[in-house]
Amino acid sequence: RSLVSEVSQVAMDLGMDGLMIESHISPDDAWSDARQQISPEAVGRLMKELKFHTNVPIITNEELAKLREELDQLDGQIVDVLRKRMLIVKDIATIKEREGMSIFHMKRWMKLVGEHSNGSEAGLSDAFLKELFSTIHKYSVELQTSLIKKSK
Numbered sequence: 001r002s003l004v005s006e007v008s009q010v011a012m013d014l015g016m017d018g019l020m021i022e023s024h025i026s027p028d029d030a031w032s033d034a035r036q037q038i039s040p041e042a043v044g045r046l047m048k049e050l051k052f053h054t055n056v057p058i059i060t061n062e063e064l065a066k067l068r069e070e071l072d073q074l075d076g077q078i079v080d081v082l083r084k085r086m087l088i089v090k091d092i093a094t095i096k097e098r099e100g101m102s103i104f105h106m107k108r109w110m111k112l113v114g115e116h117s118n119g120s121e122a123g124l125s126d127a128f129l130k131e132l133f134s135t136i137h138k139y140s141v142e143l144q145t146s147l148i149k150k151s152k
Contacts (some may be wrong), residue, residue, distance in 0.1 A: 004038055005046055012050055021046070085136070086143060093144040097151060103144045112137055 008019050024030040027037040038046070096103060112133055119129040 004036070004042075005049065008046060009050060012052055015053065082136070086140070089140045089143050090147060093147040096144065097148045103148065104141055109137060 004021060008021065011019055021043055022030075022033055022037040023040050023043050024034075024037040025040065027039055028034060030037045093103075095101075113130060116129045116133045119126040122129075
């Protein structure tokens with residue numbers, strides 16, 4: 001029950017169209033899901049406390065549309081940079097296979113994580129950058145593994 005209010009507000013913040021709240025005149029005596037049911041009075045209080053947001057169509061908000069267009073362009077640049085990175089990863093896989101090297105190198109991993117672990121300098125959280133580069137590195141290792149297996 002303690003989460004009903006919080007989850008309901010998150011739903012409204014995310015622009016959901018409605019809520020499904022289980023209500024019972026005597027929640028403790030409900031035969032099913034008693035722990036998540038709230039009384040009709042509690043539903044009324046919840047509805048008064050919730051902050052509803054106006055979802056203005058994007059088309060009518062030029063400022064928002066312009067910013068989203070900028071984001072779309074940046075996202076395209078990110079994809080292009082990642083594509084170029086993966087081309088280099090393919091070349092690295094070729095060299096590693098030719099030289100009989102292992103795919104994963106701990107020193108390289110530590111350098112990669114270390115170089116990108118100070119997110120605050122860039123206005124980004126360290127956790128975000130670590131997760132981002134961990135994902136990129138993981139995909140790079142998977143790509144190298146796949147390429148080397150195919151060539152055998």
